[in-house]
Amino acid sequence: MKRVSITDIEHDSWAPGIPQHTTAGKIELGAIHGVLPFNGRRNPITPSSISHKVSFTYRTAANSWRLRVGFAESGAEYAAGLQALIATTIHDVEFQPVEITYLCPMTSRTRQHTIDIRLTFRSGLRRLLFVRNRHSLTKPQTEAEIATIRSAAQESHGHELHVVDADAFSRPRRDNLRRMYWYIIEEPDPVTDEIVLDTAQHLHTLWLISDLQKAIALPRGRVMKSCLRLIGRRQLQADPDAVICEHSRIWRPEP
CATH class of the missing domain: 1.10.10 (Arc Repressor Mutant, subunit A)
Structure with missing residues (x-):
């Protein structure tokens, strides 16, 4: 039998790369009895081997302490929300609450940005949180993007925008916040x-x-x-x- 070398095979007849599959799309969560549904503008929960997407339930005074479904695009975003949920000055925490239309400074094209978290304080102040990793925050284009989003934000969106360094939430800190939230809110x-x-x-x-x-x-x-x-x-x-x-x-x- 003649031995066939890899070089003898027509390159058009085999695929050297990883086969491309269609994405599974967003994971939709159905209704849960006794739990308020997710009320954000964008569902970030998709299958990912890179980012840590989180779906969870939480309580706030704004919802009369009823459970509500929340979605976070990263573990750090979830931790930032937990940190706010255990603060005595916070009345409500919303995840993916509003979309802001702005002119991208790099491409001069109109883009949409979904705010990660919106905090409503007991005083009535509404603060928007922009959560991003430290390396990205050091880039000039990110700084320009944040400045443009801040300028495009309307009073109906929130009164101020704060930048949150995702790298500040180490894995132990995230675990501590998760336990603190549970014992403060669920087991007082x-x-x-x-x-x-x-x-x-x-x-x-x-x-x-x-x-x-x-x-x-x-x-x-x-x-x-x-x-x-x-x-x-x-x-x-x-x-x-x-x-x-x-x-x-x-x-x-x-x-």
């Missing part, structure tokens, strides 16, 4: 929080969270959850870029 325990905070303020040997667990006659897990709530509300402090556990250093905020 004001009685335990009062006990833990009072003990922390008077315990002279306070160094680790485990010191509080030893000093308080409550289950260690209950004290741990309380510490996360107090840290999330900034009544106690810890390193947010290290996973907070019973061995974490904890301290009282400066007066």
